[in-house]
Structure formats: C-alpha cells, structure tokens
Amino acid sequence: MRRLTYENNRGESIVFYHSPFFIEALTGIGEVDADIQNQRAPYRDGDNYIDTILQPRFVTLEGAINSSNLNEIKNYRKQILKVCNPKLGLGKLTLELDGDIKEIYGVLDSVPAFPERSSNPYQRFMVVWKCPNPYWRDPQQVSRSLKAYEGKFTFPFTFPVRFGIEGDITTITNDGDTSAPVIITIQGPISRPMIENRTTGEYMQINTTIGPEEVLYIDTNPLAKRVEIHRTNQIVKAMGYVDYNSDFWQLAVGDNELRYRADEGIAEAIAAVSWHSQYVGI
Template sequence: MDSVIITNKNGESIKLGNQAPYFLESIDGVGEVPVALESQKAPKQDGSTFIDNTLDNRAVSIEGTIITKGDPAAVLMARRKMQKVLNPKLGEVTITYHQGNQVKEITGIAESTPIFPSGQGSKGLYYQKFLLHLICHEPFWLDPYFESREMSYLMGGIQFRLMLPTMFSYRGFKRRAINGGDVATPVEIEFKGPAVNPTVSNLTTGEFIKVNRELEEEDVLTVNTAFGHKYVKINGQNAFHYIDLNSVFWQLVPGENALSYTSNNDSIKTRVLVKWKNRYVGL
C-alpha cells in the first residue's frame, strides 16, 4: 500500500496511508509534469526549430478520508492537525512518498489550506473527506538520502575501493561518481584544511570550482552548486568573493562522472567531501 508522509519546517508531520486516522485514497501528479518548450520560427519555415525546454512546477493532488472510531472529537482533532502541518505560512513541506520498496521525496507548498468537503457522503460523525493541493517549484523527486556510490581510487598502481560521500586527500586525487538519476544534479562540497587554492573538477564536463584562498587546518570551506541556492562559505561565513572567476558551479551529469581534487598544499590532513542526491523526472 502506498503511503505519504508530509512534514513541515517545525518537524510536525502526518502520515496518509491505510491506517487511522488519515486514509490515502489517491495521489495525482507524481509521474507527469508539464514541459515548457522554447522554439524559434523563421519566415517561410515549415514548423519551427527546437531550442530548449524546461520543466514547469509539479502539481500534486491528494485525496483521502479521516476516519475515527467511537469518538467524533477525534475527527476534529485530526482536521486541526492537518491544517497545522499544512499551514502555507510556514513555507514548504517535505512530501515523502512510499511506493512499494521505493521511497522518494519532494518539497512543495500548499496551494490552499486543506479542503474538507461538506456535501453528502463527504462528512459524517466519524469520518471526513479531505483534499490537498500542493505546488512543487522544484519538480524533481529526490532520493531521501545523499548518494554514497562505490568509487575507486588509483594511486601508484594500487586500487582501493571506497564509498562516496568519501574523503579526498593528497594532491591529484581522482574519483568516479555515478549519478543514477534522470537529470544533472547539484553537489555539496566540504573542504577541511589545510589547503591552498583548493580546486575540485568534474573532468567529464571539463568544469571546475577553485577557491583562491589558503585554508588553515581548522578552516572548513563549504560550496553548494544548486540553482537558486549557490553559496560559498568559510566557517559558516560568506566567502563568495574568493571564488576564481573561471569557476563553474558544476553538476553531476547522468551516468558516470570523473572528479578530481587538487591543491597547492600536499598535506595529508586535507579532506574533501562531495555529496549529492539523484533527481528523477517522475515515479
């Protein structure tokens, strides 16, 4: 049986499934998402020339019934909890969808407060129908965990099998990262000094991120490459101005990516952590 857990930013949550009080009846919008096509048409051209496309917002609609036994007040309490969890003024909620053995999550915001129909058959002493409409501005479903793919490290002709998130050390480190999702996905990179002008490159795309700064042993540099959420911080403070002007906030393309880390400091204490979540266009 499919189930949905909705959690707000205060950590409050409700579970919709096959157990009281929130019974899930249907969920729409988990697979399809509208596509905005960009094209160009020249004079006397038959048809048009495709340029690009982007995914629109994902609309998720959920229907179900609140059912309690022997306590009419419990219906009202369940209604109030649903309204509290899905209060749009709190911002986005996390929707975790359990579909068989598959678990994916997405963030969205309630398009309206929960709808409780009052027509015949929608409301009774021990039950109440409900409708939820949510808009997901980031249309991709994500794995609920950061990816930790097995990777290999080649140095001096000896191969070591490691896991990602994993640590880089020594100059000229290379790793193989697998993006098992449908589209490119951003990464989070954490440097732990010492390091001088640390650089992490995606050799598959030919792009790199370089920070023109010396990191002491106690310094921690963090970089996020997500669109709309990019940041560069040292010990929690903004450090965007240290980014090399030729840097690109690269992402992992679908499939295999070759990553490398270089620094002007050979210290074996230097560590670099790279992590990401796979993204899927539908379920």
C-alpha cells in the same frame, strides 16, 4: 503500499496511509508539465528545438478521515490544518510506493479543503502541494571523499625523487534521471583548491587558503548557491574568492570523473562530494 508523510518546517509531521488519514487518490507524483523551448527563423517551416523545461510539480491528495466519531473528526481536521499550513512555507513530502522511497519539497497551494459531509459518515479532505523543484530525490545523500595531495617524499631518498601526487581522480555515478547539484566540503589546510568535473569540462576553484581549523563549504544548487568558510562558531561568506572562470557544476547523468587538486596541500586535506540523485517521476 502507498504512504505519504508530510513534515513542515516546524518539524511537525502527518502520515497519510490507512488510518486515520486514508488515501483515496494521489495525483501529480509522476506527471508534470513540460515547457518546450523553441526558436523560429523567418521564412522557414517549423522551428528549432532548444531545450525542455519542467514546470513546478503539483501533488494532490484526496483522502478521508477514517472515523465516524464527531469529536475525533473535529480533532483530526485540526491536526491536518495545523501541520498543512500554507503560511509555514516549504515542507518535505516523503512518498513510499511499492517498496521505493523518494522525497520532494513543496508548499501548500491552499488551505486543506473539507467538503460537506451531508449523509457521508466519513469526512473527506483534499490537500494540494506546489513543488517548485519538480524532481523527486533519494532521501539518502551519497558522499564520496577525495584526497587532495598524497606526500611521497621521505628520508633517505634515492633518485628519481617523488615529492607527491597531484590530486586524486575518481569516478562517481549519478543514478538519477537528470543532473544533480553537489555539496563540496574541504577540510584545510589547503591553498587554492579546485575540483573539476572532467566529464562536463567544468571546474570550481577557490582562490584562497583554507586553514587547518577551517572547512570550505560549496553548494551548487541553482536555488541555493553558497560558498562559505566555516570556522569555530563563525561562518564567513566566501563567494568573492571564487575563480572568475569557475562553474557551479552539477553531476551529469551516469558516470562522472572528478579530479581534486590544489597549489599546496598535505595528506590531511580532504574533500567530500555529496549529492542526492534526482528523478522526473516515481
């Protein structure tokens, strides 16, 4: 099974499958160009490998309108042009292939092409998307919760007294082929919350107090970094509260040990970490 669905940013969608939009060829779903970063020293053979950078992905669909009726062909062409409009910016591609489902965001590289039919009863077409982020991702967002502070103090008490446990440490797994940005949400009340990825040695700390009716929102996506405090009917930019040594960390491939702590907090203060695993191909 091979089915491709494209949804533009107006919420309009089109499905390429068997009928009426038949897929003849689909390229770019696996292969993507890689740029190898090297450094060369003078008077030395060869060079030093630094990193590999994936280039934007180009997904090309060649298909045919599965109809020989002229009025239907005209209407189907209009439908393709309406949904696959380059002026609408980024849209979402969802590919179902052999029981696997992945998605990616892309913009039309050009207006869809419709070659001359001549004696062919079917109208062929070609659509090309440029995907700035070359990674496919799971459609389902995975989310895990961490408790900031668990109170232990009760009356009457006996020594030794346990006032509480600092933070919750848990291990989450990134099943993808590369690191994955995360979205962190923290429901107050909490003071100077910090979430650390102990696997990578990086942490994110916010030097402010989050009230009981506020939610701290952090997005570590390099293309959409955000730190915000969400209140009722209000969103406040909070990038200025980010600790100087903080990192917009991502999940490494495999297991990641996360720790959540704060200067002050109660049992109701909960942090959620959400992510989509990313893949180099499908």
